[in-house]
Structures are given as structure tokens and as C-alpha cells.
Amino acid sequence: MNFPTECQFLNSQTCFFEFSKEVSEEVSEYIALVVAALEHDPGIVDIIASYTTLMVVFDRHQYDRHSIRKRFKCIFSQLANEPSLQAKGKSIEIPVFYDPEVAPDLLDVAERCQITPEEVIALHSERVYRAYAIGFMPGYAYLGTLDPRIQLPRRDTPRLKVAKGTVAFAEKQTAVYPSVSPGGWHLVGRTPIELVDWSSESLSLMKVGDRIQFKAISRDDYVALGGTFHGV
Template sequence: MNPARLPCLERAGLEAWMVRLFDRIDENNLPWLAALAGECETEFGDTLVDLVPSYTTLLVVFDPFRMTPCDARQKLMTILARLEPADAGARGKQHSLPTWYDPRTGPDLQRVAELSGLSVNAVIDAHSVREYRVFALGFAPGFAFMGLLDSALTCPRLDTPRQQVPAGSVAIAGQQTAAYPAATPGGWNLIGRTPTRLFDRDRDGFSLLQVGDRVRFVPVDQATFEARGGDTTAVSQPGPERAR
């Protein structure tokens, strides 16, 4: 592995190691993380229980009844010693998510505009013009953390989260963007909504979006949004639930 990316192995319980490859979010991390995940699948075989990728790390969960933590660590060190990045274009599907950007579905559009010094239309343009990579899945089933945002749109989470955010809500926080796959509490800035179903138990893999995928948010009008099954339910006001 490239010496500039020396890994750090951290114990994560009796049956897992956290492999920390990087210390900052960057799209260039993905080929390395993808390669590490692929090598772990091959080398650990049926002793592997789960792999949980994130922006800079990979959690490797193994069967503690079939492999000791020491053996798992040694196997990871062997993998890391020869690791090379995967072909950046070889993994990940492309997705287009139709999105209705409107104060009714995106009540924080004006807040983002004020924080960024842009007009609402400029915020929509800046968000929809980019292609985002899925860096991690978490928080809720099918919730994909995507980035990186245009630096002008970077803004903090709400001080007080909403008790319920409608499914499909498109949101931003920090350098990240996401679309809520189900109605949950949430503290991200809501700027629109997509009618696309992001999590389906009848779908192979359940989640539409997977780590490494490429995503574009495509602006549509209300008529198109509703014709595709979009929900125009009003967004609740922020409440006491904890933000995510």
C-alpha cells in the first residue's frame, strides 16, 4: 500500500477491527476502501460477518468462534501490505433522482440561501449541477451519505431537529447531502424532495443507493413530482428529538 496512506487498526470489540485508511473526507478515498472491502471478502471467506464502509474507514466484523482477533489483525496487515486502489470507474451505478425543490418540501431553502449568500435559485442550481458519490450508508436503512457539496452550500445542521422528516426529503449538512429513505426525526437542512423509493425490502440489496454509486439530483416541477408518486405532505416544525 502507498506509504502516504499508512493504515491504523483499531479494536472494535471482540469480533471486529476498524481499519482507518484516511483522516479526511475525499472522493479519492473510495477506490482504496473498495479495494480493501473486496480483498477482505476474498481473504476472510466465510469467517467474514460484515463490512461497514465509511468516509475514511472500513469496519471488518469476523466470526470470533472461527478466528481470533490476533489472526484477523494479521490477515488485515497482510492485505494492507499489498493493497492497490480499485479502478475508480469500475464500481458504482449511476442514479438520477428527480427532485422538487420548493419551500413546501424544502423549508430550509431560504436558510441555506441566507447562509450561503446566494439566491434560492442559485442554491438549487449549485446543488443539482453536481454528481455526488455515496460514501457510506447508516443512521437509517437506505440512508446514503453523499458528497461533496459545493463549498458555498456548506452549512450546519439545525440547532433543533424536526420530530419527523418525510420520506424522500433531500437535505444537506456540512459537506454532505442525502435523501431520507423513510419518515424519521432529522436535523439536516431540507431543500426538496424526491419521489424515488430509496429503500425497499423486496429489492435485491434493499437500498437503491450503495457505497461508490454516483448520484445526481434532477430538478422537476410539482406536476412531474406528483405524477411520479411524490408525497406533498407538509414538513413538521423542529422538535426535541436528537438531530442526525
């Protein structure tokens, strides 16, 4: 791995790295490794990882610009000397009820992609996705990469409210809305499971680097797992 590792300081306690201009599995894996090296450091206040960038907020009582640079230099040196390192991402299976009863865009997506609703479900659920970034709201993970056969631009008119647990996609990405929210993606299913654990330190079920797969379930299973049918 050979990425730019020069730190940019946004203020007296925030540094920023841009590792690449291009989104890739390799870049995401590298960022996940850096995050893993930092997440239990008591001098780190916050870590915000994205597709190709990393922003780190540090405690000024424990680090200054010189010492935080030194800390990162050690991490980057270790990664350069141990190229076989892999981030310890989890494999997570998310049950999804794919049906117009909870997925108002499923039939429209099928029509626009010129395939059947069953094929949309299969193409979405058979792929393993990588969590590239967490953002927008607690627990919201940007997952990629969607099968090209069901890639569509965002909706022309976003909805003001999307129900909690709704599974959606747009362009190359897919995601699950962890709580009621506005949204402009195509709604194709709903999961009954909680995406946010407010008692945990990370809040989110998913972290950058995790592997996610959706599993189609029946209406009865959806109800048995606590699924609801109200709009919001």
C-alpha cells in the same frame, strides 16, 4: 495508495481500521475497494465503512485473529500491487422536486446564502456527489462534497419529523431521508423514489463509492412518479 493497514481488534470478532485522519476521494476509493473484496466472503458478517475508517465483523467459526489478519494482508497486498484498480461504484440519478411546497428551508437557504432559490437548486443539482458512508438509518447515504456557496451549519433546532424522501444538506454534506426521521439539516427538496429495498441484501439503493446526481423535476413529474405532499 499507501495507507496504514494495521488491524485493531475491538472484540473477538470485530476488527477496525483507520486509513487516514483526513477525508478525501482517495481514501474513500481505497475503502470501497476493500469493501468490494470482502462483501461476498461468507466469513464476513458485517461491514461498516465510513469516511476514513472501516469496521468488519467476522464469523469466529471461519476466522480467528490470525486468519483474518492474513486475509486483510492479502487484500492490501493486491491493492498495493495494482494501483490502477477502481471501485465499481454505480452512477445514480435521483429526481428531486425543489419547491417550498415540500422544501420548507429552500427560501431561507437562498436568503442566507444571498442567492436566488433557482441558484440554490442549480448549485445543488449540477454537482456529482460521492457516497462516503451509509449510516444513521437504513438507506441514509452521506454524500459529498457540497458547493461552498451553499454550505451552511446545521439548523439550531432540529425537527422532530422530516418527511420520507426529503433532500437536505448541512455543512459540506447532502443526503436524502429514506424514511420519516428527526433531522437537523436544511430541507431543500423531495424525491418520489424509494431509497431502501427491504428485499435486497444491502437494503440501500446507494453504496459507498457510488456517484450520485440530483435532477430537478417539475411538480407534474413528481406527482407522476408517486410523490406526495403530506408532511410526514
